[in-house]
Amino acid sequence: MAEGSREGSLDAPTRHPIDWNNPEFYDEAKLDDELRRVFDICHGCRRCFNLCDSFPRLFDLIDDSESGELDTVSSKDFKPVVDACTLCDMCFMTKCPYVPPHEFNLDFPHLMLRYRAVEKKKGEIGGGMEAQLTETDRNGKLGSSLSGLANWATDRKNGLTRGVMQGVAGVHKDAALPKFAGKTFEKQAAENPPAVNASAPAHGRKAVIYATCYGNYNNPEIGTAALAILAHNGVEAEVVYPECCGMPQMEQGDLARVETKAKNIAKTLKPYIEKGYHVISLVPSCTLMLKFEWPLISPDDEDVKLLSGSTFDISEYIVDISKKEGLAEGLKPLDGDVSVHIACHARAQNMGQKAAELMKLVPDTKLHVVERCSGHGGSWGIKKEFFEVGMKVGKPVFRQALNKGQAKYVASECPLAGLHIAQGMEATGSDNPLPETVPHPVVLFARAYGLSF
Known part of the structure; x- marks a missing residue:
């Protein structure tokens, strides 16, 4: 240890801008x-x-x-x-x-x-099929338009196609992959916007939901549940999705591409913020990008700074309403115990266990909190060289989520981690009935309200 140094710092952690233009x-x-x-x-x-x-x-x-x-x-x-x-x-x-x-x-x-x-x-990563897998918007548009065929082809029980995917794309043949929705979240929200509850305590709040690529193309239920909850609590909300946040490109070291996305999305959302809207992101990895990673990649961009200070994770936002205005009435107990997984990228936002706080607002909820890495790691956990490692890393989470057979529901803030946990629970060979894996805690929260979404 260097002379004069001490074991750890007494000050709050801070991060330096990423000097990638140097x-x-x-x-x-x-x-x-x-x-x-x-x-x-x-x-x-x-x-x-x-x-x-x-x-x-x-x-x-x-x-x-x-x-x-x-x-x-x-x-x-x-x-x-x-x-x-x-x-x-x-x-x-x-x-x-x-x-x-x-x-x-x-x-x-x-x-x-x-x-x-x-x-x-140097051109050593981020090319070929690896690059194609990161194009979530293109893949999402194509997958949604051909959802039946795409979901058939990517099903892990499809021995005809998954072996080919492993050989050509490097996606492990046994890894659970997200399904594609036949209708995007943006389209569903435009066709069937929920009525805003004008008598709710939080009436007057306005928010814009950044749909995220996963929420838009793969599981709109997260977004439609969030919209229903916000409307019931008097929040006027719009759905906007300019493009993916760039996390897949960041994983490949393509910082120039990430900055381009950051500037475009920040510019698109700026008029909403200037009109008093809060920005809500549906997936913790995307929220982390908007809040923390983008300002480190593009530290001099004022629009990026503005967006960073105006962004909430969806669980964080509903908890904020509960603390400041109070929630609208109507929450009822769920019909079983809940295991909630706190995602790593939610923990990295340094905001506390907001998903757990959210579920504790549901009356008489028996809650089991799992705060440990699931082993998925975004696109990392589906690759043929890492899938089995990810399953090994996730074993403690799989066991904790089952909660000795007492959990009726399992929900992770990260829907990809949720898929991984569901697959891992199945692999444990437990004699107890497997719990229902819900794509996000807000889905359970909307059910507790009895909302249609």
Whole structure:
């Protein structure tokens, strides 16, 4: 440990802007120096050994080296450590004592992102079929227009197509994939907008829902439930979806593409914010992008800053209503126990367990909170080289979600994690009936209100 340093910082963690426009960001010698500096500190600490597969890979790499130290590890062997990072941010948010403003200045996820940005610049990642999988808007439009065929082809029980997908696209043949909706959330909201309850305590609030690619193309039920809840509570809401937030491109180190998306979406939403609308995002990964990642990628863009300060996660927003104006009447107990999974990208927003707070507002709810990584990690968990690792990482979550057979419902804030948990619960071979996996806690909340959506 450096002279004068201390074990951890007493100050609140902070993050530096990502200096991706600086040519030195892509200097491979400087990157290697920083990797070795950070990896050596991690090697001496090891608090993150049980968070994800990156850290066991790193520690095994060092322990198996000639000297048992980083000096005899080849830099070419760092790639598996980087590849195992899902950018969940949990090491930064929950474990690492050396994040800024500590003098060691560690930001492990953003260092992994830098490595991928260098790979992207060199053309080593983010091309071919891998790039096609990240085009969620194009794939969503096509999948929704041909939902019957698309859902048949992507069903994990379809041995005819899934083996081909694994060979051609690198998607593990056993990984559960999201279905496509025949009608997008945008279209459903336009065709059947719920009536706003003018007598509700929160009447007068206005919000614009950023649909997200998953909410728009894969599971509109999350959005229609949110709209129904907001209308019942007097909130006038509109649905807007300019394009995907860019998280899939960020995972591939394509920061220029992410910035373009950030600026476009922020410009689209700016007029709403200026008219007093709050911005609500339906999926925690997307909310994290709007709130925190975009301002670090484009720190000088005023529209991005404005959007960052105006954005709420959907669970966070409903809880905010409950605390400030109070909720509209009508909530009734659910007909069984609920396991709620707190997603990593919800935890990374540093807002508390809002999904748990939300479900506690439902009368007489027997709630079991699961706060641990599901092992999915966005597109990472469906890849053939990582799917089985993701299932292994998620085993404690699968068991906790079952709650010894007492859970009737399981809901994750991250719908992709929810699919993964459902598959993992099935794989446990439990003798108890499997609970219903609901795509988001707001769906249960809308059911508790007895709302049609």
